[in-house]
Amino acid sequence: MPGDIRPDWWSKASAGAILGFGLALSLVGLYAYLGPGGINAPGGRYSLMRYLEAFVWIAVVGFCFLFRSGRAAWAWLGAANLLAFAALFACRFYFFA
Amino acid sequence: MIRADIVKLYKTVHTWTGITCGFALFIAFYAGALTMFKEPISRWASPPAVGVAAVSLDDAPRLLELVAAAHPEAREEGIKLHLRGNENEPARVTWEEDAPHQEGQAHEHVHWWATLKPDGTLLAKQEEPSELADFINHIHMRVGIPEPWGSYFMGVVSLLYGVALISGVIVLLPSLIKDLFALRVGKNLKRMWLDAHNVVGVAALPFHIAMAITSTALSFSGPLWSVQESVIFGGKQEILNDLDNEPFRAPKPIGEAGVMMPPAQLLQKLKVQASDFEPRFMIFRNIGDKAASVRVPGAERGYVGDTHLGGVMLSAVTGELLKDSTRPSRQDPDRRASETFYGLHAGQYEGATITWAYFFLGLSGAWLFYGGNLLWIETRRKNARKGGEVEQSRSTRLLGSATVGVCLGCVAGISLTIVAAKWLHGRVADLNHWHELVYYAVFLGSVAWAFAWGAARSAVQLLWLCCAATLAIPLTTLLAALFPALDMWAHGSAATIGVDAVAFIGALCFAWMAIATTRRIRNGPADSIWSIQKAGDRAAPREPMALPGGGSVTLTVPIRLNR
Numbered sequence: 216m217p218g219d220i221r222p223d224w225w226s227k228a229s230a231g232a233i234l235g236f237g238l239a240l241s242l243v244g245l246y247a248y249l250g251p252g253g254i255n256a257p258g259g260r261y262s263l264m265r266y267l268e269a270f271v272w273i274a275v276v277g278f279c280f281l282f283r284s285g286r287a288a289w290a291w292l293g294a295a296n297l298l299a300f301a302a303l304f305a306c307r308f309y310f311f312a
Numbered sequence: 313m314i315r316a317d318i319v320k321l322y323k324t325v326h327t328w329t330g331i332t333c334g335f336a337l338f339i340a341f342y343a344g345a346l347t348m349f350k351e352p353i354s355r356w357a358s359p360p361a362v363g364v365a366a367v368s369l370d371d372a373p374r375l376l377e378l379v380a381a382a383h384p385e386a387r388e389e390g391i392k393l394h395l396r397g398n399e400n401e402p403a404r405v406t407w408e409e410d411a412p413h414q415e416g417q418a419h420e421h422v423h424w425w426a427t428l429k430p431d432g433t434l435l436a437k438q439e440e441p442s443e444l445a446d447f448i449n450h451i452h453m454r455v456g457i458p459e460p461w462g463s464y465f466m467g468v469v470s471l472l473y474g475v476a477l478i479s480g481v482i483v484l485l486p487s488l489i490k491d492l493f494a495l496r497v498g499k500n501l502k503r504m505w506l507d508a509h510n511v512v513g514v515a516a517l518p519f520h521i522a523m524a525i526t527s528t529a530l531s532f533s534g535p536l537w538s539v540q541e542s543v544i545f546g547g548k549q550e551i552l553n554d555l556d557n558e559p560f561r562a563p564k565p566i567g568e569a570g571v572m573m574p575p576a577q578l579l580q581k582l583k584v585q586a587s588d589f590e591p592r593f594m595i596f597r598n599i600g601d602k603a604a605s606v607r608v609p610g611a612e613r614g615y616v617g618d619t620h621l622g623g624v625m626l627s628a629v630t631g632e633l634l635k636d637s638t639r640p641s642r643q644d645p646d647r648r649a650s651e652t653f654y655g656l657h658a659g660q661y662e663g664a665t666i667t668w669a670y671f672f673l674g675l676s677g678a679w680l681f682y683g684g685n686l687l688w689i690e691t692r693r694k695n696a697r698k699g700g701e702v703e704q705s706r707s708t709r710l711l712g713s714a715t716v717g718v719c720l721g722c723v724a725g726i727s728l729t730i731v732a733a734k735w736l737h738g739r740v741a742d743l744n745h746w747h748e749l750v751y752y753a754v755f756l757g758s759v760a761w762a763f764a765w766g767a768a769r770s771a772v773q774l775l776w777l778c779c780a781a782t783l784a785i786p787l788t789t790l791l792a793a794l795f796p797a798l799d800m801w802a803h804g805s806a807a808t809i810g811v812d813a814v815a816f817i818g819a820l821c822f823a824w825m826a827i828a829t830t831r832r833i834r835n836g837p838a839d840s841i842w843s844i845q846k847a848g849d850r851a852a853p854r855e856p857m858a859l860p861g862g863g864s865v866t867l868t869v870p871i872r873l874n875r
Contacts, residue, residue: 219317220317220318220321222321222324240539240540240543240544243544244540244543244544247544247545250646251645252646254545254548256644256646257552257555257556257644257646257647258552258553258555258556258647259556259643259644259645259646259647259648259649259650259651260552260646260647261537261540261545261549261552261553262646262647262650263646263647263649263650263653264536264540264544265529265530265532265533265536265537265540265650266525266526266529266650266653268529268536268540269470269471269474269525269526269528269529269532270525272471272528273471273474273475273478273524273525273528274478276471276474276475277474277475277477277478277479278478280321280322280325280479281318303543303544307544307546311546
């Protein structure tokens with residue numbers, strides 16, 4: 216049985232807001248490179264991306280209070296950001312090299 | 313089953329996101345509900361004019377030629393030919409020109425209309441159209457805060473609104489079956505309001521999810537765009553964007569004279585080439601040139617977002633389709649998805665049914681945020697009471713006053729600024745500026761009033777103000793019809809009479825709320841902020857009195873102040 220969740224309002228909320236935005240940007244960026252049509256897909260894509268980014272961002276901020284503590288939120292979301300941004304910049308390097 | 317500690321945690325999240333965003337969301341939803349009827353409001357506010365009918369479509373070629381010859385800037389930038397004959401179309405053709413400005417500086421535009429005199433010569437006049445409907449839309453988008461801060465502010469609010477939805481659902485889930493369809497109408501009014509808050513929130517949840525996502529994206533549109541460009545695309549977005557604007561760009565003039573095809577014939581050609589397309593108006597560029605073109609924005613029914621962005625471009629000489637990649641059936645999959653998001657936000661699908669549905673969903677949303685604030689206040693009171701009656705805490709009283717002042721100030725301000733469209737027309741130099749002055753004066757005045765008098769007294773007074781201001785909308789039209797000397801107007805179209813009729817019904821609702829609130833502040837528990845009695849003045853009844861008309865009625869009313 217896991218222990219009680221610590222509220223940690225400010226550390227969780229800041230992790231959700233900052234790292235949630237980073238995750239939104241990097242994941243949706245990966246869609247821009249790897250989605251159907253790739254980076255040269257018609258221009259409707261970056262218009263759609265704003266809505267997808269908002270969706271991911273809201274979801275992360277909304278659910279980030281489920282982390283055991285603020286420290287856990289920063290650690291997990293930070294790791295996810297590192298992975299997603301690494302993949303994104305790999306794509307950028309690969310497609311624009 | 314969700315653990316109790318998680319539910320407790322998310323109850324706090326729901327409370328605080330709700331309390332901090334409730335005001336802004338009330339304004340956005342109330343003004344947004346009205347924005348569903350942007351076109352009728354714009355028609356209601358437009359003074360009588362020459363109109364489209366003054367020049368038949370068969371005489372339009374001559375009018376277009378005369379305008380193009382006399383106004384070279386319009387010939388190049390586009391001359392708009394109106395087709396529908398609505399009151400907000402001042403004449404058969406209109407166009408915009410740059411206001412005098414220094415080269416390269418940001419500048420305003422001035423508006424022109426033109427018609428044919430009986431002798432067949434040109435009559436062109438510069439006249440600013442009513443921007444009332446746009447102003448209400450601005451209040452909807454940025455709650456009256458100047459750009460760019462208004463958009464940033466509403467972006468944060470929209471994000472927190474999404475978080476409030478997630479947390480609200482988590483809180484409700486464990487008792488969903490038990491609570492959802494149980495509207496416990498009865499003596500425990502707080503329970504009844506919570507039940508109503510839940511049922512309205514869950515029933516409209518798909519609408520709210522769509523709104524939270526799209527409003528966050530639309531409010532943060534500019535910053536998101538820049539960040540995408542620098543982090544994801546690395547300069548490529550601008551190139552793609554340029555490509556994307558290509559279908560909207562008119563061909564360059566080639567300098568050879570060409571014979572223009574008459575608009576009526578162009579419309580026939582359009583009908584043959586795009587049979588499901590409903591044209592709204594036509595924009596002519598480079599009239600007289602062999603490369604002259606006409607862009608026709610319009611709707612393609614059966615799609616979400618059917619009227620947004622879609623349009624086709626024809627050659628104004630041959631009537632052949634030049635560009636046709638922006639209407640819904642021709643959009644690429646990503647654009648279609650993005651336009652679907654937009655259409656879900658703006659209620660642009662399935663015509664009038666969805667317009668009315670969004671109107672009531674918007675009002676129910678406003679009610680939700682309002683009722684949420686009141687539930688918090690009531691809970692604080694009950695926690696503080698612990699058996700005996702207490703003085704209300706300072707924060708509870710201030711929040712009560714702010715809720716009353718902001719919400720009712722917005723309602724009264726919008727109604728009065730609509731009324732001003734007729735009373736001030738021709739009597740002030742810059743009517744569009746006065747719309748803002750009237751709104752802000754009423755809004756800020758109401759907030760000050762609510763703090764000065766307290767939530768209970770000011771709620772009744774401001775509700776009567778809302779009633780009077782909203783009733784003034786149909787009364788103004790009535791007066792205009794009865795007394796032509798007032799120099800106002802009463803349009804006879806169904807759309808504009810609809811504005812008067814809806815305002816009349818709205819005024820009756822406000823009157824009913826004012827009467828119910830009066831009862832509450834006299835007879836309700838004295839330690840509530842909704843009471844004008846001093847705590848301890850007399851033995852208060854254990855629970856507030858029941859409402860006239862029964863509790864279930866409250867569900868259909870957008871805002872209620874007396875709980």
